[in-house]
Amino acid sequence: MYETTYHRPASIDEAAALFAKHPDAKYLAGGHTLIPVMKQRLAAPSDVIDLARIKDMIGIEATADALIIKAATTYYDITQSAAAKKAIPAIVHLTSVLGDPAVRYRGTIGGSIANNDPAADYPAAVLALNATIKTNKREIKGDDFFQGLFSTALEDNEIITSVSFPIPAKAGYAKMRHPASRFALTAVFVAQSKSGEVRVAATGASQSGVMRVPAIEAALKANWSAGALDGVNISADGLMGDIHGSAEYRANLIKVMAQRAVEAAS
Amino acid sequence: MGVEGIGARVARKEDKRFITGRGRYVDDVKVIGLTHAHFIRSPHAHAKVKGIDASAAKDMPGVVDVLTAQQLVDDKIGNLICGWAVSSKDGTPMKMGAWPAMAPDTVRFVGQAVAVVIAETKNQAKDAAEAVVVEYEELPAVSSMTTALAKSAPQLHPEAPGNVVYDWAIGDEKQTNDAFSKAANVVSLDLTNNRLVPNAMEPRAAVAEYDEAEEHFTLHTTSQNPHVARLVLSAFYNVAQEHKLRVIAPDVGGGFGSKIFIYPEEMVALWASKKVRRPVKWTGDRTEAFLTDAHGRDHMSHAEMAFDANNRILGLRVKTHANFGAYMSLFSSSVPTYLYATLLSGQYNIPTIYAEVMGVYTNTTPVDAYRGAGRPEASYLVERLMETSARQLKVDPAELRRINFVTQFPHQTPVIMAYDIGDFGASLDAALKAIDYSGFPARKAKAKAAGKLRGLGFSCYIEACGIAPSKAVGSLGAGVGLWESAEVRVNPVGTIEVLTGSHSHGQGHETTFAQLVAGRLGISVDQVQIVHGDTDKVQFGMGTYGSRSAAVGMSAIFKAMEKVEAKAKKIAAHLLEASEGDIVIENGEFKVAGTDKAIALPMVALAAYTAHNLPDGMEPGLKEGAFYDPTNFTFPAGAYICEVEIDPGTGKTDIVDFVAVDDFGRLINPMIVEGQVHGGLAQGIGQAMLESAVYDDNGQPVTASFMDYAMPRADDVPSFRVSHTTTLCPGNPLGVKGCGEAGAIGSSPAVINAITDALGHNKIEMPATPGRVWEALQLRQAAE
């Protein structure tokens, strides 16, 4: 690791002000992405601004229409939240199969979304549930937020403050874990909104990151059942292929995971 | 034998310090004036080193020096050696390219060091390393054996034309071909034994100190065999003289073979400590471990088995290619030859065997012994061939094995090994019973109804441990003898120190060795201290590998104990005014048999050291040493049965049951034995289903971190069902065989045999990942 200066601001505004002063700074949340890359000397922020201790950035609340998770809330806290379990059990399930206990104690939903790893779990939920990302500057719709591998609509200094998930009629998540990293080899989030809209997102599969799956959305719109997907064909074009699975295998997984997510949906 | 003697489940003495974080590992060693080394490593698989410019780096903060490969050459530091000479079948010696500890002109694998920065802190060393400019001229690389052996392939070493180290053979070719020509059936199989990364929990490390006044070196290092390290460092590398070098291997966090070898980094640290006149520490990080710890396995084989009309084996023919990586590591040459092909007879009566092994250079990390070393490759080949044969010949796989089992002992195989004892039928019977073999069809049908594919696979493995009779291995080309030494010191107060040349890095010697002593004297294990891992304390020793510590190391302790007891009995008889032959040892006392006359061990010990009243002519003291050279290998064997269930939607395989029945001879501590088996099984299952070191076509490693290299986790393995059958080893005084590697040797074929059973065909290689299993299922569907 290169030398760096650590800051622990007390508020979101203070964090943003610190960032303005140090143009080569990085925000730090759970550190489960940022710290490993710093250790490998692949990132060299002059300053590290810790968001994880800011009280206004931690907490979970559910209204009649939405589950709102503040950005620095850890995965562990999400798995333990009665409000989250009641509002969107699929989110809690997704969180419980994310990483391992050490990762879950530290990692945060904001960090995960800001990082937009093409095999991360949360982006699938954000996209399928049509969530809104709130920052210290604006609100960004899920559809506009993810912009390919490790790239998002966030500006350099922008801080995600919370994520608001509309409560769906039904939602489910099924994940095939990568044998080594335990990220998603391919995972699928299916959701039916209260107005009947069906949205399906797959992560870990595409060469360009998290994606919607229109063929599955159409089939489920017509008939919300696992069996409705039997005849759906997913093309392997544009999907990732590597030593852990060919593009064809991932195409198969999109369908199989979607079926299992529908079966698990509640 | 007492409650803490042989056979007792004594809790491990060493675990108190390990589980409370009080272990003392090499990286914990702190000495005054310590500097830190960071190596500059090649990013290319094959390149010429055109120049190194360290001038800017030398001026950076905290930098003590930057040492380059050329300085090693100038100081006449020796190249790394390979300690086992293996000749090709035409009689020519193996063709070995030179392996300098840092590469002065050519790098041959990604991660090979070219220079080292020594600085006040590790971070300063890393900062400076970025300022060292190394100019490379890239050369074409070969990353697989197939490309290395192709005509006009890039050549690694001028000494080894065609990238071939040797073309070796064992057995009788003509006799074997004759057997095949008479066969009623021939079964053949191509298989790959995947390359593995050892991944000990503790990375390699070294702390080197040079005392200028004494011209004396001290090296703390992560070694399984500190004396061998000292011998090699002094006799071959010219870094230090043997009597001026102390090597200490303190607590070592796992080795699995990878810490047998003497690597460039440890040797450079030692050399550098004299050059910079400061102590030097190097602790590898996980990436360095992936790139530079000797890898394991990596074979490609074609195997054929000939059967008569009654399904009895007539012969076995094997052709294996073994990947050595870019250089010949310390024992690499022996692994795919004498540690592999000599076990190809398996548990079976095979009248004739002919095996050819070609050793091949590639631009990859060097390959050497890794848990099992050659024997997993042999058992994988033999046991997959047996299962394939059973299916092809339409015989029950248990039955095919049974009718071919060796049942008379001793048994001379056609490939050197002479099995001393075993009861292969007994372990197979026990395994069949444990798994409820007859209930399998019903379980398979039930799984099918639930949309799952169930399969069952066997592995009846045999291996050779307790290496080894020195004369025998010497005649096969080994550069060392493979005996072990022990010294038993009874202190004046009756407590005991046992100095052993074997080294414990997870095996539990501090407990099991103490059990032997405690049991013989009828005292508590707390009265016995095991001392190991320091060349200044322990006389000499060959170290720990090849499951040799009980069979060889403890046998040496046994011999030393006999000497100690004989002398102590003489003293006791003298003090009790009895005859020596009447003295028996019980509960820590020397007793006159049949009387109530007795004297406690501390009193005998004290008498030995006061020397006020010893038998005439007896030397004072109570301390004896012994060297034990085994008469034969030992032959642990067993039967493993694995039952799997495949989810056809994802290709994910679950091991639903795993039964392991081993014959290890006498068990010293059954709890520790079970732990060794569990760990071995996890490694074998890891090889079968998860682990694989992969290189791309340019020789770049694709799996150089845990994000890509899949280590088995707790939820990847089932709850094992482990049990034992026993035939006592006649070759050593304890009747022990060795248990450290069996799990890793026997389990991979059982897993793959179960998966191929579920798949209904044989077209799958290790690791059988979900992706590969799914592809294999598509093949099956295409065929249907």
Ligand SMILES: Cc1cc2nc3c(=O)[nH]c(=O)nc-3n(C[C@H](O)[C@H](O)[C@H](O)COP(=O)(O)OP(=O)(O)OC[C@H]3O[C@@H](n4cnc5c(N)ncnc54)[C@H](O)[C@@H]3O)c2cc1C
């Ligand atoms: C062993 C291991 C296994 C893992 N397995 C999984 C898995 O299965 N699934 C999965 O999805 N992930 C997995 N991860 C990644 C993990 O979820 C990370 O924690 C996550 O990607 C980043 O979250 P963080 O809070 O740790 O962020 P950090 O590492 O602290 O930050 C990541 C990036 O986001 C930025 N950032 C953080 N918070 C904010 C914010 N509020 N606003 C703006 N920018 C911000 C930082 O500046 C940085 O660039 C794994 C990680 C590890 C180490």
